[in-house]
Amino acid sequence: MSLAGFDNPVLDQQATFRAVMQALAEPGRILPAGARVGDASPLGPVARAIALSLLDFEVQFHLAPSLAEAEGDITFHTGSRRTDRRDDAEFAFVTLARDALDLAAYAQGTPDYPDRSTTVIIKVESLAGGPAMTIRGPGIAGTRRLEIPGLPADFAAQWAANAGRAPLGVDLIFVTNEAVLGLPRSTRIIEEAR
Amino acid sequence: MPDAEAARPNPHSRAAVMDLLARATRDELAAPLKAHWPDLPFTAIRAPEIGLVMLRGRMGGDGAPFNLGEATVTRAVIELATGERGYGQFLGRDPAHAEKAAILEALAQRAGDRETVERTVLAPIRQRLAEEARQKRAATAATRVDFFTLVRAEG
Amino acid sequence: MYVAVKGGERAIANAHRLLEHERRGDRNVPEIGTEQIDQQLSLAVDRVMSEGSLYDRGLAALAIKQARGDLIEAIFLIRAYRTTLPRFGFSQPLDTGRMAIRRRISSTYKDLPGGQVLGPTFDYTHRLLDFALAAEGDPAAPVTAPVDTEAHFPRVTDLIAQDDLIERNPPADPAKPVGDLTREPLAFPADRDLRLQNLARGDEGFLLALGYSTQRGYGRNHPFVGEIRMGEVEVEFEIPELGLTVSLGEVTLTECQMVNQFKGSLTEPAKFTRGYGLSFGHCERRAMSMSLVDRALRADELGEERKSPAQDEEFVLSHSDNIQATGFVEHLKLPHYVDFQAELALLRQMRREFTARNSDHHPEAAE
Numbered sequence: 118m119s120l121a122g123f124d125n126p127v128l129d130q131q132a133t134f135r136a137v138m139q140a141l142a143e144p145g146r147i148l149p150a151g152a153r154v155g156d157a158s159p160l161g162p163v164a165r166a167i168a169l170s171l172l173d174f175e176v177q178f179h180l181a182p183s184l185a186e187a188e189g190d191i192t193f194h195t196g197s198r199r200t201d202r203r204d205d206a207e208f209a210f211v212t213l214a215r216d217a218l219d220l221a222a223y224a225q226g227t228p229d230y231p232d233r234s235t236t237v238i239i240k241v242e243s244l245a246g247g248p249a250m251t252i253r254g255p256g257i258a259g260t261r262r263l264e265i266p267g268l269p270a271d272f273a274a275q276w277a278a279n280a281g282r283a284p285l286g287v288d289l290i291f292v293t294n295e296a297v298l299g300l301p302r303s304t305r306i307i308e309e310a311r
Numbered sequence: 312m313p314d315a316e317a318a319r320p321n322p323h324s325r326a327a328v329m330d331l332l333a334r335a336t337r338d339e340l341a342a343p344l345k346a347h348w349p350d351l352p353f354t355a356i357r358a359p360e361i362g363l364v365m366l367r368g369r370m371g372g373d374g375a376p377f378n379l380g381e382a383t384v385t386r387a388v389i390e391l392a393t394g395e396r397g398y399g400q401f402l403g404r405d406p407a408h409a410e411k412a413a414i415l416e417a418l419a420q421r422a423g424d425r426e427t428v429e430r431t432v433l434a435p436i437r438q439r440l441a442e443e444a445r446q447k448r449a450a451t452a453a454t455r456v457d458f459f460t461l462v463r464a465e466g
Numbered sequence: 467m468y469v470a471v472k473g474g475e476r477a478i479a480n481a482h483r484l485l486e487h488e489r490r491g492d493r494n495v496p497e498i499g500t501e502q503i504d505q506q507l508s509l510a511v512d513r514v515m516s517e518g519s520l521y522d523r524g525l526a527a528l529a530i531k532q533a534r535g536d537l538i539e540a541i542f543l544i545r546a547y548r549t550t551l552p553r554f555g556f557s558q559p560l561d562t563g564r565m566a567i568r569r570r571i572s573s574t575y576k577d578l579p580g581g582q583v584l585g586p587t588f589d590y591t592h593r594l595l596d597f598a599l600a601a602e603g604d605p606a607a608p609v610t611a612p613v614d615t616e617a618h619f620p621r622v623t624d625l626i627a628q629d630d631l632i633e634r635n636p637p638a639d640p641a642k643p644v645g646d647l648t649r650e651p652l653a654f655p656a657d658r659d660l661r662l663q664n665l666a667r668g669d670e671g672f673l674l675a676l677g678y679s680t681q682r683g684y685g686r687n688h689p690f691v692g693e694i695r696m697g698e699v700e701v702e703f704e705i706p707e708l709g710l711t712v713s714l715g716e717v718t719l720t721e722c723q724m725v726n727q728f729k730g731s732l733t734e735p736a737k738f739t740r741g742y743g744l745s746f747g748h749c750e751r752r753a754m755s756m757s758l759v760d761r762a763l764r765a766d767e768l769g770e771e772r773k774s775p776a777q778d779e780e781f782v783l784s785h786s787d788n789i790q791a792t793g794f795v796e797h798l799k800l801p802h803y804v805d806f807q808a809e810l811a812l813l814r815q816m817r818r819e820f821t822a823r824n825s826d827h828h829p830e831a832a833e
Binding site for chain 2: 121
Binding site: 325326329330333334360361362363364365366367368369370371372373374375376377378379380381382383384386398400401402403404444445446447448449450451452453454455456458 | 515516519520521522524525548551552553554555556557558559560562563566567568569576577581582583584585586608609610611612613614621623634635636637638639644645646647648658659660662663666667701703705708710711712713714715716717721723740742744746
């Protein structure tokens with residue numbers, strides 16, 4: 118059964134879009150979510166707001182096993198269709214603590230259309246307090262610290278492989294129930310905590 | 312218009328109710344709602360939203376489809392306190408009207424309200440549409456050509 | 467190279483305010499309302515909806531008012547507005563066979579089932595200015611006649627098809643997505659679905675001129691109007707989560723079925739071919755022109771030699787859109803100071819070199 122959507126679709130979607138855009142423009146920075154909608158959704162209110170803002174009937178989404186129950190709700194509100202194939206999805210939703218993370222399995226884009234890669238929205242408990250990594254790249258003055266707890270052990274290796282596919286590759290949006298953090302394909306991890 | 316209704320096997324089906332509500336004028340929804348269900352509690356499930364639907368034609372009228380052009384559409388989904396979900400959607404831009412159509416669509420599902428919706432909302436719309444169609448067809452019929460065949464006199 | 471030039475903000479703001487003033491005109495004359503435009507300039511509204519590729523009478527009327535009656539400017543406003551709205555999906559294909567007919571004529575069959583119904587037409591008017599309209603006064607109410615409730619209006623092309631004398635329309639292929647040039651840039655060769663979408667929103671004057679050119683021998687295809695019909699058609703939309711297809715209301719459409727030159731081969735008996743035109747509103751000239759150009763663009767498919775402008779799909783489809791065209795033509799009036807200065811400098815240099823060269827060749831003449 119689907120939950121209620123945004124009270125004010127236009128303004129709430131604009132605020133959500135703005136927050137996601139800002140997160141990708143300033144990689145690694147923790148930013149307040151633009152809007153929250155539907156606490157009861159398995160996606161949580163922030164990932165759900167992103168789904169309701171960015172998806173429409175012209176894209177397909179993939180749900181990691183922990184989020185399978187969100188399908189009807191997303192389809193109802195966005196007209197988007199779920200796909201079983203990760204490399205066929207414009208958007209994908211994952212719970213970091215409960216699902217495996219394999220960045221290479223998603224659509225990576227094509228040389229003519231590098232934008233046709235999957236944007237992966239990853240639900241996390243917290244965006245701070247984990248082992249520190251140092252990142253750099255466009256949108257970061259100098260370097261910035263990334264401290265997302267619970268990343269898989271091979272995350273830095275996966276991210277390096279993603280960077281190796283430039284200009285192809287996936288973009289990541291980490292979300293908690295309050296905040297968002299972007300990690301676009303152009304960001305590099307230059308130092309990993311041991 | 313009467314064609315669409317004729318195409319519905321059951322004129323009281325949910326789809327037939329939505330067909331009619333899509334043709335309602337503002338007053339045809341607002342007045343009965345105010346008179347019979349003032350201050351009815353409901354929740355917006357999909358708040359009224361204006362968007363586009365791409366209208367498709369067919370090559371030669373009945374062949375493969377092609378995209379002709381878009382039309383504006385307003386739609387809304389609401390839920391009554393008793394759990395019925397109502398859908399409102401029609402061509403044009405009118406968020407408040409879409410919400411009213413959705414409320415009445417939900418009320419039409421509720422046994423205790425169905426008859427009142429039929430009598431105060433649907434029947435008047437049906438009647439107006441039939442009358443408009445009749446006038447249009449009568450004026451059109453007057454422009455039908457009657458040919459006189461001129462026979463050449465032979466011998 | 468582009469060099470940013472700043473300045474002129476105040477002049478621009480004041481120019482826009484002056485434009486608004488001029489749009490309003492003499493304030494002693496009552497202001498025109500968008501409902502008046504919708505009702506009384508309804509064919510202008512139809513054209514703006516067609517070429518703006520957006521069916522919404524109120525928006526088209528507003529755009530015409532704002533554009534001071536400049537229809538291409540109004541179409542530009544509509545095209546810009548539509549980009550701000552989300553798309554909910556696609557309608558079921560419009561069934562023009564179930565049209566509530568307000569006009570239906572055929573130039574191929576005199577006595578056809580349902581009859582020839584003229585409806586509101588300029589045909590057979592004498593094109594004499596009606597000075598009575600300059601004054602006010604209500605026209606007489608339309609004449610009515612008894613309605614034959616059994617009357618139905620089969621497509622003329624279906625009548626010809628019964629004897630297998632005309633080609634069949636290409637059937638839908640569920641595996642092939644319907645092309646959409648608002649989503650993917652046009653590429654050549656373009657399939658017929660994309661060509662029809664392009665023509666449906668193309669400039670009426672351009673389509674008319676191309677259609678006319680085919681009649682004058684540039685890609686001649688011997689057209690007859692199989693049928694023109696105008697009236698209201700139901701828009702049906704699926705609500706997937708309910709498994710229902712419902713009506714969203716009706717739109718006015720004009721459809722033209724052109725019956726064209728037949729051809730046969732060793733393996734196929736000769737048959738008539740078809741051109742198709744479909745338009746928002748009551749736009750007969752545009753639907754007819756579209757059907758002529760649609761047929762001309764099928765040259766390759768029908769094994770005809772492509773040698774005329776109307777048969778050249780790259781030429782037709784790339785130049786049919788009046789918003790693209792007006793954008794590129796009108797951009798020439800925007801400041802080009804820097805590139806022009808560069809050209810000027812180059813020209814002066816070339817002339818200096820020319821003079822120097824000529825004086826080198828004729829040293830004695832200089833003395």
